[in-house]
Amino acid sequence: xxxxxxxxxxxxxxxxxxxxxxxxxxxxxxxxxxxxxxxxxxxxxxxxxxxxxxxxxxxxxxxxxxxxxxxxxxxxxxxxxxxxxxxxxxxxxxxxxxxxxxxxxxxxxxxxxxxxxxxxxxxxxxxxxxxxxxxxxxxxxxxxxxxxxxxxxxxxxxxxxxxxxxxxxxxxxxxxxxxxxxxxxxxxxxxxxxxxxxxxxxxxxxxxxxxxxxxxxxxxxxxxxxxxxxxxxxxxxxxxxxxxxxxxxxxxxxxxxxxxxxxxxxxxxxxxxxxxxxxxxxxxxxxxxxxxxxxxxxxxxxxxxxxxxxxxx
Numbered sequence: 001x002x003x004x005x006x007x008x009x010x011x012x013x014x015x016x017x018x019x020x021x022x023x024x025x026x027x028x029x030x031x032x033x034x035x036x037x038x039x040x041x042x043x044x045x046x047x048x049x050x051x052x053x054x055x056x057x058x059x060x061x062x063x064x065x066x067x068x069x070x071x072x073x074x075x076x077x078x079x080x081x082x083x084x085x086x087x088x089x090x091x092x093x094x095x096x097x098x099x100x101x102x103x104x105x106x107x108x109x110x111x112x113x114x115x116x117x118x119x120x121x122x123x124x125x126x127x128x129x130x131x132x133x134x135x136x137x138x139x140x141x142x143x144x145x146x147x148x149x150x151x152x153x154x155x156x157x158x159x160x161x162x163x164x165x166x167x168x169x170x171x172x173x174x175x176x177x178x179x180x181x182x183x184x185x186x187x188x189x190x191x192x193x194x195x196x197x198x199x200x201x202x203x204x205x206x207x208x209x210x211x212x213x214x215x216x217x218x219x220x221x222x223x224x225x226x227x228x229x230x231x232x233x234x235x236x237x238x239x240x241x242x243x244x245x246x247x248x249x250x251x252x253x254x255x256x257x258x259x260x261x262x263x264x265x266x267x268x269x270x271x272x273x274x275x276x277x278x279x280x281x282x283x284x285x286x287x288x289x290x291x292x293x294x295x296x297x298x299x300x301x302x303x304x305x306x307x308x309x310x311x312x313x
Contacts, residue, residue, distance in 0.1 A: 008302075019287075020072065024283060025061075078283075079280065082278045098263075102251060104185030105192060106192070106243070106250065107189075108186055109243075112193040113195070113197040117198070118204065120132040121201045121227075122204075124208075132197065132201070136201075142194075145257070152183065152261070162182055162183055163180050164261070184258075184261045184263060196239070196246070199242040208227075210234075240300055270285050
């Protein structure tokens with residue numbers, strides 16, 4: 001196991017280098033001059049040249065990339081073009097709000113989607129299976145921003161049970177943090193719950209028709225033990241894969257969800273920085289999200305070896 005982890009960590013190095021290059025290269029294609037953003041539209045040519053020289057914008061593309069990468073490896077993502085603040089500090093301040101709703105959405109997807117998928121698989125080709133499959137299909141097609149606005153209208157504006165906007169740090173007031181994160185987590189995780197239910201049902205139906213499940217039934221094992229212990233473990237790889245992919249989807253969807261609920265997270269920071277042509281901030285946030293996704297994929301790879309012993313050989 002240790003050798004496998006070491007090999008996977010080694011393979012992460014070129015992956016991260018390629019990801020950093022793509023992030024840096026794509027944002028260089030965005031129209032706009034950072035020097036104009038800093039100095040203003042009516043700045044003199046001398047002032048613009050001085051800013052370009054200060055930021056290294058006169059260097060070649062690869063020289064700029066190497067300079068930026070060296071700073072990233074040292075924990076320095078640069079400074080904002082708009083307010084000259086440290087990008088690391090801005091990301092650190094806003095990341096807890098985003099991670100709170102992403103983790104909440106993952107928990108919601110797992111708690112709702114997994115039991116629904118199991119229930120549908122146990123009653124395959126029956127009415128309850130058709131109902132669960134229909135609800136899951138509707139959930140996959142439902143836009144999360146529309147669901148978010150509907151939740152706000154019902155639970156915040158009409159019933160006044162939960163706050164409609166904003167966020168509270170989990171360390172400041174845990175109860176208020178949960179209250180603020182509940183609605184955005186449901187809006188974000190509804191699609192994930194539907195997708196997880198569909199994948200769990202599909203994987204379990206194939207497992208429940210296999211010979212080793214018939215053997216367990218012949219031994220007299222209870223259906224619950226067969227399903228939750230042996231069945232889910234055998235169907236665990238596609239379920240773990242789906243769960244890992246949800247992290248990527250949820251991080252991308254936070255841009256919309258944070259706008260609906262007025263959450264000051266990484267998604268809203270990307271939107272504001274894009275409108276202000278603050279390219280270094282956008283680069284820093286996207287790079288942090290890429291690192292999170294790559295790390296989650298690494299954990300998913302490790303889970304494969306725990307779920308299926310055959311992969312270890």
